[in-house]
Amino acid sequence: MTDKNVLVIGGGVAGLSAAIELARLGVRVDLVEKSNFPGGHAIQFACKAADKCVKCGACAAEEKLRDALEHQNIRLLAGAQVQNLSKNNGKFSATVQKKPAYIDPKKCTDCGLCFDKCPSGAILRGFSKSHSPFYSLCEEKCLYVKDKSCRLCEDICPESAICLDKPGESYRCDPDAVVVATGFTPFNPKNKPYGYKVLKNVITNLELERMLRAESRAIRPSDNTEPKRIAFIQCVGSRDAQLGHLWCSKICCGSALRMARLIKTRQPETEITFFYMDVQTFGKDFKVFYESVQKDIRMIRAIPGDIFKTENESLRVTFLNPPTHETMDEYFDMAVLSVAITPCSDNKSLAELTGLEIADSGFFDSAGAKSGQGIFTAGTAQRPMSIAESIASAGEAAWKTMRYLEFRNEK
Ligand SMILES: Cc1cc2nc3c(=O)[nH]c(=O)nc-3n(C[C@H](O)[C@H](O)[C@H](O)COP(=O)(O)OP(=O)(O)OC[C@H]3O[C@@H](n4cnc5c(N)ncnc54)[C@H](O)[C@@H]3O)c2cc1C
Missing domain, CATH: 3.50.50.60 (FAD/NAD(P)-binding domain)
Structure with missing residues (x-):
């Protein structure tokens, strides 16, 4: 089913898992993650094994991130958000706005000099070895973004990997279905x-x-x-x-x-x-x-x-x-x-974007998900759940998405 395209919003363990499931079935996936580092909350967790594995699930997040980054059917857009989403003749159309790639992953050697020297703490460190580059720039804290008063990181980077004048990028995608996996706050x-x-x-x-x-x-x-x-x-x-x-x-x-x-x-x-x-x-x-x-x-x-x-x-x-x-x-x-x-702080704007309904709790009402219209939810966007449950829920969302795509194919 290589002619099909799905937009997955949210690159936590649920979004990564849904993307991998769909990609393995031959679907092309645009995976849009708001933060600079994909993996959601679970990629920040420690392995809790003391003498033996206690099944905390932290390693599953690492595995899903690695698999998603390696899969050729997945285009991961980190530091990005869906600006608008519309549907015409059964096909969606979305615009995704991505923050500038200030640090070039091909040149960055993860030496950490920018992180150590930044006067405003604007250089962030990733959580996983799979985060490439391992450093990223927080626009809210960066003095150059604020008033152009500092270019220290750019000047000291031994590999010339940092460019503060990079523009943001805009992407257009035309997905056949959408999975919302925007997690929790x-x-x-x-x-x-x-x-x-x-x-x-x-x-x-x-x-x-x-x-x-x-x-x-x-x-x-x-x-x-x-x-x-x-x-x-x-x-x-x-x-x-x-x-x-x-x-x-x-x-x-x-x-x-x-x-x-x-x-x-x-x-x-x-x-x-x-x-x-x-x-x-x-x-x-x-x-x-x-x-x-x-x-x-x-x-x-x-x-x-x-x-x-x-x-x-x-x-x-x-x-x-x-x-x-x-x-x-x-x-x-x-x-x-x-x-x-608690419910993701973006839920209101995401509901406006997708038409998904919000339950009294503030989480997305999974029963009211727009399955018939090609919009599905996965993971803690629905309610509190563990990593294992989030992965299972992503599998279910991927399965429902495939059913929807096949059904539309038959028509
Ligand atoms: C302190 C703590 C400890 C935990 N420990 C464990 C544990 O030991 N074992 C366990 O099984 N579970 C644990 N959990 C639960 C675990 O964190 C969740 O099960 C898991 O993170 C859910 O994944 P998710 O993808 O649904 O959500 P998230 O991890 O929240 O990921 C959602 C992703 O969507 C992105 N996003 C949000 N809004 C947008 C938007 N508008 N556009 C694009 N992207 C967006 C976010 O940046 C994030 O990357 C713990 C939770 C907490 C808070």
Whole structure:
């Protein structure tokens, strides 16, 4: 079916998987990813294997990214967004606007000089070895983009790989069908009473994922030392009636416990306390893992009320002690907030672009997906789900897309 073309919007694990499935069936795919680095959230995660694989799924994201980059039927447009989408006589027409390719992947040797020297922190580092170039430019922070006051990266690059005057590019594609796999936005806990972005040693689970991936251990942001006591706080922004977030984000208990276990293995002196509402155990293997993990981790069934700063940037966490119902204080060197999976912040504009319906939760209503009209959804654009579930959902979207294309062929 090589004459068919599908537009996949979103290059996370779901979008990559849908693109690969379709490409393997002979369909040409334009895969449009908004961020400079494809792979979505999962490409930022650490492998959580301590003594053996704990099936966290992080390696699946690497594999999908590699496979998509290698497949000749997939054209990956990173740093790009679909500007408009229309349909005429059964065929879509889309315009994709791509940011300038400031760093030439053919010349860049990943030496990192631009990253080290940039005065405004505008050079970003990729997450995976498959990210080529491994560095990219953040336009919002770049002084040249702002007022043309700095060209340091261009001047110092030993390979002349950087050109700040590159224009953006516009692409036109005429897909037969569209898959929307634009994922989720992690909940921003700035309005919760936990001092996020005020207290240096309060971080989110996503930040811990990146830290474990880059440094292989937990370190206190305030002084780069190893924390002796860490508090994990679950359900930050999930199952929260005040916010209207009634859903469980499903993956946080498993992900946080796997990270806690990894830290205990690599930094055995660290004491870990896990504050939770109730532990969601999805999948048959998780039950066994959960039982074993409780030997190393102190579990407290309570959600803390506040976090206060104490000496040396340490933290005082207050909570209601479940057996006695008395308010208690405990001291920690670092706290990790397990933030909710919330609907992608682009959902409103994507709904306008595609005509997809948004459910009360804010996720795309998968039941109301425009299957008959050739628009499908995949992954966490539909609801919170794990990497494995996102891949399965992408397979289902690819299968439905093929059915739609075949049906149109027969007509
Ligand atoms: C802290 C944390 C830890 C987790 N740990 C685990 C774990 O250990 N195991 C597990 O199975 N799951 C885990 N998850 C869940 C996992 O992140 C998701 O299952 C997975 O990332 C879903 O992939 P996705 O492609 O649906 O979405 P995303 O990863 O969100 O990818 C969506 C992509 O679409 C792009 N996009 C968004 N809007 C647009 C647009 N308008 N145009 C173009 N592109 C767009 C985004 O830039 C992004 O690259 C964790 C989640 C969090 C928050």
